[in-house]
């Protein structure tokens with residue numbers, strides 16, 4: 425079984441949905457097609473939720489009407505007049521009357537998730553209708569029947585495998601399945617999701633549960649590039665990456681993959697292949713456990729970082745200071761990305777600032793605390809680059825003139841990370857590409 429995940433742009437119009445149906449049907453191998461919402465839909469649904477949270481019902485209603493019109497146009501273009509067009513109208517009526525029901529009711533965090541889930545439910549239902557109208561025998565397996573996270577928000581692998589198996593057993597001998605990315609249930613059985621960009625993660629979790637031959641991530645670019653193409657003009661696709669390299673890049677901000685996608689694939693030993701829906705013949709990027717090539721492979725950037733420095737005069741040369749500091753982050757379930765230490769102080773970075781004021785209050789028991797907001801972590805990644813190569817020197821040469829707040833070298837063998845003010849991000853990314861890749 426092969427997993428084929430298509431992102432928002434890949435299913436972003438009637439024309440794109442038709443192309444994806446034809447492309448997936450042309451693969452003979454048994455397959456599970458995992459779809460995101462059509463591009464823009466998740467953002468629109470979140471905007472509607474935001475209007476409702478602010479009690480701006482008129483604006484929410486306008487936005488819902490607009491979204492419904494857009495979907496009607498998609499249905500008109502996707503399906504021929506007649507039985508299937510009628511079925512698509514019924515489908516849209518059902519989903520949009522559900523979406524409208526939130527304008528009357530209370531609006532809780534859980535209801536927001538039910539609202540946001542409509543994007544993937546709509547794209548997969550329309551895709552299934554188009555397949556059926558075109559004579560493609562495809563079966564929609566509801567992700568809400570098998571995709572689940574536990575109390576710690578971690579995937580419940582056992583539940584996913586058992587329940588996905590049960591869903592598949594309903595269709596003996598069949599080989600073309602469709603499901604929703606992103607959406608899942610939580611430990612209480614409520615509708616939840618795997619966070620923004622989470623369809624990649626769904627594909628990886630399904631791939632591992634089914635022991636798939638490959639997890640294909642089809643997107644709007646010809647593979648994993650050596651730098652962020654939204655900030656740097658001259659970037660290039662990388663043919664091969666190791667799981668470790670791809671995991672570091674995704675974790676440190678490369679938007680092309682949800683940060684958690686690689687770990688399950690690595691554990692299951694399943695290759696992840698990034699392909700371009702707009703150019704299916706392009707080679708793309710293959711991610712396996714094999715390390716290939718030397719030196720820095722790619723640069724990624726993670727924004728929205730806050731740096732915290734805790735300085736302890738009292739604790740000079742004392743042991744136990746670090747433990748106390750880290751314990752506070754553990755208590756508030758706030759992951760730390762980078763750490764640097766000196767004899768009397770420790771600097772660290774976080775991206776989740778939801779509990780920052782309580783963290784700072786607790787840290788103040790152990791020393792003075794300073795924070796810097798609007799920071800960006802820039803990571804240079806390549807197998808073994810932080811093991812005695814001259815990669816660090818190249819990175820620093822490239823960054824001359826840019827104020828560096830923190831440096832992390834040697835924590836991972838594959839990553840050199842620096843922290844800079846976000847206002848220097850674009851300059852830093854461009855300088856690194858020019859120096860390191862020099863195409």
Ligand code: ADP
Nearest residue numbers: 431432433643644645648649651652678679680
């Ligand atoms: P999808 O909707 O298919 O999941 P995303 O928008 O989430 O697509 O991811 C693809 C986008 O990621 C690309 O269009 C590109 O702008 C951006 N991107 C950021 N960093 C990279 C990178 N290193 N390589 C390729 N694309 C990247």
Ligand code: ASP
Nearest residue numbers: 460466606620621622623
């Ligand atoms: N539709 C979701 C989002 O926009 C999930 C995804 O596209 O992967 O974040």
Ligand code: MG
Nearest residue numbers: 431621679680
């Ligand atoms: Mg994505």
